[in-house]
Each structure stands twice: as structure tokens, then as C-alpha cells.
Amino acid sequence: MDLSRLNISGDWHNDTGTLEKFSRDMSAYRILPALVVEPQNEEDVRNTIQFTRNEGLSIVPRSGGSDLSGASIGPGIILNFKKHLNRLVVIGEETIVQPGMILANLVNQLNAHNLRNPGGRAQCRSFTLNLPPTGTGPRLCLPARNQTII
Numbered sequence: 001m002d003l004s005r006l007n008i009s010g011d012w013h014n015d016t017g018t019l020e021k022f023s024r025d026m027s028a029y030r031i032l033p034a035l036v037v038e039p040q041n042e043e044d045v046r047n048t049i050q051f052t053r054n055e056g057l058s059i060v061p062r063s064g065g066s067d068l069s070g071a072s073i074g075p076g077i078i079l080n081f082k083k084h085l086n087r088l089v090v091i092g093e094e095t096i097v098q099p100g101m102i103l104a105n106l107v108n109q110l111n112a113h114n115l116r117n118p119g120g121r122a123q124c125r126s127f128t129l130n131l132p133p134t135g136t137g138p139r140l141c142l143p144a145r146n147q148t149i150i
């Protein structure tokens with residue numbers, strides 16, 4: 001793997017301790033990844049995907065790592081959203097939940113914006129993976145003052 005071709009502003013790790021940490025989720029399985037990438041922004045995500053294509057590696061997005069079936073581990077790159085892309089971004093009427101935002105933090109911050117999330121389950125996992133089966137779509141979070149979560 002030619003890491004000089006991984007052009008990101010976020011972090012990457014290939015030390016034994018980090019690889020070991022991300023070799024497990026909440027399942028009984030263990031797969032040691034080749035690299036852990038922690039993107040700062042969307043461009044980092046795009047560049048990392050391009051890097052995996054060039055290097056012939058698999059990629060597994062990860063946020064809470066609370067998956068019970070081994071779906072958040074893999075032998076290629078683990079794309080860890082939880083480190084940097086973990087915020088609520090409110091721009092006018094539009095509210096964006098970044099993919100690594102943990103549900104407990106979301107609920108706290110929504111209150112400040114007079115928004116609420118109708119589907120609350122395990123507090124340790126990300127909002128992205130907590131979409132209730134009948135509640136997905138552009139109006140997932142019930143708005144006050146015409147605001148929506150998308």
C-alpha cells in the first residue's frame with residue numbers, strides 16, 4: 001500500500017494498537033484491517049474511496065461500531081466517521097447530521113435548535129444507523145418552526 005498517495009486532511013493509522021482496536025465491533029468476530037482512516041470532510045471520503053480503488057482494497061464505513069454481526073469490521077480500510085464527522089450542522093432551515101454523530105449527543109443538541117428525533121434507541125450508536133424503519137426520509141426529525149433533518 002502506497003500511503004503517499006492517500007491525500008487527506010484527516011488522520012490515518014496503521015499502528016498495531018489502532019488496527020487491533022478496529023478489528024472488533026460488538027460481534028464475536030475479529031478481522032484485522034490494513035488501515036484506519038478518520039476523514040475530516042467529504043473530500044477526504046472521496047479521496048479515500050479513490051485510494052481503495054487504486055490499491056484494490058475493501059472499505060468499511062464505521063461510526064458507533066455497535067454492529068452485532070461483524071458488519072463494521074473488514075480486512076481493508078475502516079473509514080471511522082466518529083472522530084471528526086460527528087456534529088450537527090444547522091444552516092438556515094437545513095439541518096445536517098454528520099454520519100459519526102452519536103445519538104445521545106444529537107438528542108442533546110437538537111433541543112437547543114427546537115428540534116426533536118422521534119426514533120431513539122441505543123444511545124451509543126450513530127444517528128445515521130438509527131433510522132427507524134417507518135421514519136426514514138427527509139422529515140425524519142419532526143420539526144418545530146418548519147425545520148427538518150435531512
Ligand SMILES: Cc1cc2nc3c(=O)[nH]c(=O)nc-3n(C[C@H](O)[C@H](O)[C@H](O)COP(=O)(O)OP(=O)(O)OC[C@H]3O[C@@H](n4cnc5c(N)ncnc54)[C@H](O)[C@@H]3O)c2cc1C
Nearest residue numbers: 026060061062063064065066067071072099122125126129
Ligand atoms: C447492547 C446493544 C443493543 C442493541 N440493540 C439494538 C436494538 O434494539 N435494535 C437494533 O436495531 N439494533 C440494536 N443493536 C445493534 C446496533 O446498535 C445496530 O447495528 C446499530 O444500528 C449500529 O450502529 P453504529 O452506528 O454502531 O454502526 P456501526 O456498527 O459502526 O456500523 C454498522 C453497519 O453500518 C455501516 N455504516 C456505518 N456508518 C455508515 C455510514 N455513514 N454510511 C454507510 N454505512 C455505514 C457499517 O459499515 C456497518 O455495515 C444493539 C447493539 C448493542 C451492542
